[in-house]
Amino acid sequence: MNSNFSIRDEIREYWSSRAATFDEQVGHEIFSEAERQAWQGLFMRHLGPGDGRKALDLASGTGVISLLLHGLGFDVTGLDWAEPMLARARAKAASRGAQIQFMMGDAEQTLEKPESYDVIVTRHLVWTLVDPKAAFREWHSVLRPGGKVLIVDGDFVSHTIVKRIIQLIEKMTRRSTAATHIPDVMRGVHERILRQVYFSQGAKADEVAKLLGEAGFSNIVIDRNLSRIHREQAKNLPLLKALDRQTQHRYAIVATKPV
Numbered sequence: 001m002n003s004n005f006s007i008r009d010e011i012r013e014y015w016s017s018r019a020a021t022f023d024e025q026v027g028h029e030i031f032s033e034a035e036r037q038a039w040q041g042l043f044m045r046h047l048g049p050g051d052g053r054k055a056l057d058l059a060s061g062t063g064v065i066s067l068l069l070h071g072l073g074f075d076v077t078g079l080d081w082a083e084p085m086l087a088r089a090r091a092k093a094a095s096r097g098a099q100i101q102f103m104m105g106d107a108e109q110t111l112e113k114p115e116s117y118d119v120i121v122t123r124h125l126v127w128t129l130v131d132p133k134a135a136f137r138e139w140h141s142v143l144r145p146g147g148k149v150l151i152v153d154g155d156f157v158s159h160t161i162v163k164r165i166i167q168l169i170e171k172m173t174r175r176s177t178a179a180t181h182i183p184d185v186m187r188g189v190h191e192r193i194l195r196q197v198y199f200s201q202g203a204k205a206d207e208v209a210k211l212l213g214e215a216g217f218s219n220i221v222i223d224r225n226l227s228r229i230h231r232e233q234a235k236n237l238p239l240l241k242a243l244d245r246q247t248q249h250r251y252a253i254v255a256t257k258p259v
């Protein structure tokens, strides 16, 4: 591999190559109205209605979260560094008549003006941040005083008892149980990335919350109750994968930039 090829390049390429099938997977795209309502319930609980407030969806991927926020009345900008993801997000928003701006950028260094957003939302980015301390300082700067960041993430590294059982079944039957949606050919890359990111042992909610506090955020609330979302997702998942998801350390964290 070229020595100028950094961990950030590798993460960007990894997601670029997953873009084509990203929306086929439960947990990425939304597959029922009940799941959509469960997600909107989570955002309403922590952010309230959009009322035209400016929201930045960091690592917007194919635009799933951007579209949810748009549906709640936020004025949404999505930012991602993988062009194939952005292309899908733009096409999806256009086909649904949603006015959302999607732009190329690094979530750790957004280049957005200080105090230019009311809300930052990000799903499944933090676990793969190379420098979360710098990222959280950046997010703090981009938010206006009183603005909120909402992180939805999890520890996808530590093995739950269910995961261990799945692995045992796979070993015994020499068959995949479809418990992961990482394509076989990409598992090596995924593991290599994981070894190099900050949360290589898994992004635990308490640790993320502590770093948010160090970056200047206050009123930090960890919400571990994502069961309504997981229940709806489970209806479209194989049993073992649904069980794995329900027992993983997944959470939302909301934090406020002090006035």
Ligand SMILES: C[S@@+](CC[C@H](N)C(=O)[O-])C[C@H]1O[C@@H](n2cnc3c(N)ncnc32)[C@H](O)[C@@H]1O
Residues within 6 Å of the ligand: 011, 012, 015, 016, 028, 058, 059, 060, 061, 062, 063, 064, 065, 079, 080, 081, 082, 085, 105, 106, 107, 108, 122, 123, 124, 125, 128
């Ligand atoms: C698991 S996907 C999540 C996409 C979207 N947030 C969602 O939940 O549907 C991770 C996304 O993060 C993006 N990403 C990872 N690190 C990034 C960074 N530093 N800056 C911008 N995008 C990043 C990837 O390109 C990819 O689209």
